[in-house]
Amino acid sequence: MDKHPGAVCVIPILPNGNLCLVRQYRYGPRAEFIEIPAGKLDAGEDPLVCAKRELEEEIGYSAGKLTFLTNIHPAIGFSNEKMWMYLAEDLILSKQNLDQDEFLELYPLPVDEAIDLISQGKITDVKTVIGILWLEKFLS
Incomplete structure (x- = not known):
């Protein structure tokens, strides 16, 4: 079994209410994916600290409010x-x-459009699907 240090994922809501997803190439499946920002924990790093770091690194924003939602085992x-x-x-x-080996583009869109992309099979990354559907419940 692969030993993993753990990771975080963040569902960022832009000031205009849109989600800020990222589109990036993934080497394993050799394809581009639309995802929520995420990243591995550094050794001994607190998940909240990692979430703040990854949010700023990947999309260039810091959060005034960061709320823990859930844990997943992907x-x-x-x-x-x-x-x-x-x-x-x-x-x-x-x-x-x-990061030096990271190439991604910001992909902002309304929550309802993100849900449509899940329904159309255009968003298939598991953490992103869970996060967007969790957000839909959170907002209702």
Whole structure:
């Protein structure tokens, strides 16, 4: 079984109410995916600290309010990975700071359009599907 340090994912809500997703190439499946920002924990890192760091690195915003939503285990068949999911609100523009090997583009869109992309099979990443559907319930 793959030993994983853990990870976080963040559902960022822009000041205009849109989600801020990212589109990035993933080497495993050799395809581009639309995702919520996410990243691995550094050794001994608190998940909340990691969520703040990944949000700023990937989309260039810091969160005035970061709320823990749930934990998920995205690959229980072959990994012990645990992922902490957060909702980021009251975003403040900062500066994007991608890792050297990271290439992504921001993909802002309304929540209802993101739900449509899930229904159309255009968003298939498990953490993103869970996060967007969780957000839909949270907002209703």
